[in-house]
Amino acid sequence: MFGNKNKTPLPSKSKDEMPYAKAGLNLKEWRNSHVNKHKWRTRRWSVLIGINLLFVVSVTFDLSLLEGSLSGSRLLGFYLMDPYNTFQVALLSFITGHWKYLTMNFVIGFSTIFLFYFFAGGRTFCSWVCPYHFLAEWGEKLHDYLIKKKKIKEHSYNISLRFVFWVGFLLLAVLTGNLVFEDINPIGILSRAMIYGPGLILLWILALIIFEIVYSKRFWCRYVCPVGTTWSMVGKATPLAIKFELDKCAHCLDCQQVCLVPHELWFVKKGAATKEVHNAGSDCTRCGLCVDVCPGNALSYTIKGWEKIL
Amino acid sequence: MSQTGKNLNRRQFITSGAIAVGALVAVGAGVGYLQKITAETRINQDFLRPPGAIAESDFIFGCIKCGLCVQICPVHAIKLAGIKEGLAYGTPYIDVRTQACDFSCDSMQCVETCPTAVLYFKQFKVAGEKAIEKYDKLHRTDKNYNPFPVQIKAMKSLVKMGVAKINTSTCLAFQGKGFKGTPRGEDFKGINRSPYTDDPKATLVRDKVYDEKVCNLCVKECPIGETAIIMEDSSGGGKIVPKVLKGCTGCGVCVMVCPTEEPSIVVEPIKS
Numbered sequence: 001m002f003g004n005k006n007k008t009p010l011p012s013k014s015k016d017e018m019p020y021a022k023a024g025l026n027l028k029e030w031r032n033s034h035v036n037k038h039k040w041r042t043r044r045w046s047v048l049i050g051i052n053l054l055f056v057v058s059v060t061f062d063l064s065l066l067e068g069s070l071s072g073s074r075l076l077g078f079y080l081m082d083p084y085n086t087f088q089v090a091l092l093s094f095i096t097g098h099w100k101y102l103t104m105n106f107v108i109g110f111s112t113i114f115l116f117y118f119f120a121g122g123r124t125f126c127s128w129v130c131p132y133h134f135l136a137e138w139g140e141k142l143h144d145y146l147i148k149k150k151k152i153k154e155h156s157y158n159i160s161l162r163f164v165f166w167v168g169f170l171l172l173a174v175l176t177g178n179l180v181f182e183d184i185n186p187i188g189i190l191s192r193a194m195i196y197g198p199g200l201i202l203l204w205i206l207a208l209i210i211f212e213i214v215y216s217k218r219f220w221c222r223y224v225c226p227v228g229t230t231w232s233m234v235g236k237a238t239p240l241a242i243k244f245e246l247d248k249c250a251h252c253l254d255c256q257q258v259c260l261v262p263h264e265l266w267f268v269k270k271g272a273a274t275k276e277v278h279n280a281g282s283d284c285t286r287c288g289l290c291v292d293v294c295p296g297n298a299l300s301y302t303i304k305g306w307e308k309i310l
Numbered sequence: 311m312s313q314t315g316k317n318l319n320r321r322q323f324i325t326s327g328a329i330a331v332g333a334l335v336a337v338g339a340g341v342g343y344l345q346k347i348t349a350e351t352r353i354n355q356d357f358l359r360p361p362g363a364i365a366e367s368d369f370i371f372g373c374i375k376c377g378l379c380v381q382i383c384p385v386h387a388i389k390l391a392g393i394k395e396g397l398a399y400g401t402p403y404i405d406v407r408t409q410a411c412d413f414s415c416d417s418m419q420c421v422e423t424c425p426t427a428v429l430y431f432k433q434f435k436v437a438g439e440k441a442i443e444k445y446d447k448l449h450r451t452d453k454n455y456n457p458f459p460v461q462i463k464a465m466k467s468l469v470k471m472g473v474a475k476i477n478t479s480t481c482l483a484f485q486g487k488g489f490k491g492t493p494r495g496e497d498f499k500g501i502n503r504s505p506y507t508d509d510p511k512a513t514l515v516r517d518k519v520y521d522e523k524v525c526n527l528c529v530k531e532c533p534i535g536e537t538a539i540i541m542e543d544s545s546g547g548g549k550i551v552p553k554v555l556k557g558c559t560g561c562g563v564c565v566m567v568c569p570t571e572e573p574s575i576v577v578e579p580i581k582s
Contacts (some may be wrong), residue, residue, distance in 0.1 A: 055491050059381050060379070061387070064383075067378055067382070068377055068378040068381065069375070069376050069377050071374045071376045072374050072376030072378065072425050073376060073378070074378060074442055076424070079425055080424060081374075082374070084529070085374045088371075089371070089372055089374065089426050092372070093369045094371055096368055096371070098364070098368055098372055099429070101364070101427040101432070102427050103425070103427050103431070105425050106425050106427070109425055122432075132403075138509075139368065155548045157326045158319065158322050158326055158327075160323055160325040161323070161326055161330050162325060162329045164327050164331065164334075165334070168331065168334040169331065169334070169335075172334060172337065172338045172341070173371065175338060175340055175342075176338060176341045176345060177345075177367065177370070177371050178341055178345060178370055178371055178373075179371055179373070179374065180337060180338065180341050182374060182400070183399060183400075184337070188375060188400070192375065192377065192390065192400060195377065196377055196380065196389075196390050199393055200390050200392070200393045201393045201399065204555040214369070223326075223330075233335060298471060
C-alpha cells in the first residue's frame with residue numbers, strides 16, 4: 001500500500017482520453033447519466049440483517065441454524081470463533097495453564113473463520129456482518145449532513161492509533177486477567193442484546209454513536225476497534241478486492257465521497273495512480289458503495305489472480 | 311510526503327497515541343477496581359455457574375460470552391448476567407429458584423458446547439466412559455442392554471455447582487409440618503422433569519400436586535437421589551427431617567420446589 005504511493009505516478013490523462021469524451025458528453029452530463037441503483041448496498045444490508053436475524057430466529061424457535069452470538073457461534077453445529085477473542089483467550093490460557101483444557105472446537109472455530117475471511121477479504125466482516133457498522137453507517141450519514149450544514153467540525157486522528165489499542169487491549173486482558181475488551185465491545189453487546197434481550201449496557205452504544213455523529217467520524221471503527229484491525233491484518237493478502245481501472249476513471253471523486261475508508265481510494269485522484277490497475281488495500285471493507293456510485297464502472301469487485309487462472 | 315509533513319504526522323500520532331494509552335490505563339484501572347469490588351457479590355446465591363465451571367478467576371477470562379450454553383439448555387436454566395454483576399456481565403449463571411438445572415438433558419450439552427472449555431467437559435466424559443465399562447462387565451449379555459442411563463447418571467453425579475443448605479428455622483419438616491397442593495403457585499413457569507423421566511414432554515412444577523404428612527419435596531424431587539439428600543431422624547427424637555449429604559451437586563431442584571415463601575433450602579456455590 002505504502003510502496004505504491006512512493007512510486008512515480010503515471011502521467012495524467014488528457015481531456016480527450018477521459019471516458020466522458022469518448023462517450024461524447026461533458027463531465028457533468030456523464031455523471032448525471034449514471035443512475036445509482038444501490039445494487040451492492042441492498043445486497044450488503046440484506047446479508048447483514050439476514051445473518052443477525054438468523055441468530056435471533058435460531059434462539060427464538062430453538063433451531064440449530066446459527067447458535068451463539070458474534071463472539072462465538074455454531075453454524076449448523078460447526079464452530080466459529082471471533083479472532084480477537086481467540087487471541088486473548090489463547091494468550092491468557094498459556095499464562096494460567098488453561099490451555100490444557102482447550103478443546104478442538106476452539107481450534108476449529110478459529111481456523112474456519114480465519115480461513116474464510118482470509119479468502120473473503122478480511123474487513124468484509126465489518127460492512128457485511130457487524131451490527132455496529134450498520135448503526136455507524138447511518139451515524140456517518142448524519143455526521144456528514146451536520147458537517148455540510150456547518151453545525152459541527154471534523155476531528156480526525158492518525159489511523160495507526162488502532163494498533164495502539166490492539167496491543168493495549170491484549171495487554172489489559174493479561175494484566176487484569178479479564179476479557180476487558182469484550183465488556184465494551186459494541187459488536188458483542190449489540191449481538192447479545194438482539195439475541196438474549198437488551199440491557200442497560202446499550203447506553204454505552206448510544207454514547208459511542210452520539211460521539212461519532214457529533215465529534216469524530218466513525219471514531220470507534222477507524223481508530224479503536226481491535227476486531228476490525230484483526231480483520232484488516234487477516235485481509236492483507238486476500239484475493240477478493242475492489243479493482244480500479246484508470247482508463248475508465250474521470251477523477252470525479254464521487255467514490256471517495258461515499259467511501260467508508262477514503263484513504264484506501266487514494267489512487268482515484270488525478271495524477272495519483274501509479275499503475276493502470278489498482279486494488280484497494282486491506283482497510284477496504286468491500287462494501288461496494290464505490291462500485292454502485294462510479295459513473296464509468298471503473299471500480300468493480302475482483303478476485304485477484306482469477307483472470308490468470310482463466 | 312515532505313519532511314515537515316512526516317514530522318507533523320508523527321507528532322500527531324504521538325499526541326493521540328498518548329491519549330489512547332491514557333484511556334487504556336483508565337479502562338484497566340476501572341476494570342481492576344470493579345473486579346475487586348464485585349468479586350464477593352459475584353459469587354453468591356444468585357450467581358451459580360453452570361455445571362462444569364472452572365474456578366471463578368479463570369472462568370472470568372475464559373468466557374467469551376457467546377451464550378451457546380444458554381441456547382442449548384432444554385429447560386432454559388442458564389441466563390446471561392446483567393450489567394449490575396459488574397465484570398461478570400454477559401457471563402452465564404443459573405438462578406435455581408426460578409429454574410433449576412433439573413438434569414433432564416441427554417448429555418450435559420451446556421458443558422460440551424462451551425468453545426473455550428470454561429465449562430470443562432472431559433472430566434464428565436471420562437466418568438461416563440468408566441461407568442459404561444463397569445456396566446459392560448456386568449450386563450453385556452442382558453436382553454435390555456442399555457448403558458446410556460448409567461453413563462448419564464455417572465456424569466451428572468460428578469457436577470459440583472454448589473452445596474444445598476437447609477434453613478432449619480423455616481423448613482416445614484423441621485416444624486413437623488406437612489405439605490398439600492402445588493409448591494410454587496399457579497403462575498410458576500419452572501420445569502422439573504427429574505428424576506429420569508421418560509416423558510419427552512416437559513413437566514411443569516405447577517402441574518404436580520403433593521400430599522405429604524411431613525414435607526419432603528426436596529428429597530422426593532432430587533434428581534441425584536439418596537446420595538445427595540435423605541429424610542432422616544437425625545436428632546433421634548422421632549422427627550424426620552431432610553439431610554444434605556456429600557453427593558449433592560448443587561443443581562437446585564430442591565430450591566425450586568421448596569414451598570415456603572423464601573426458600574428454606576439454598577445452594578451455596580463452591581468457593582475455590
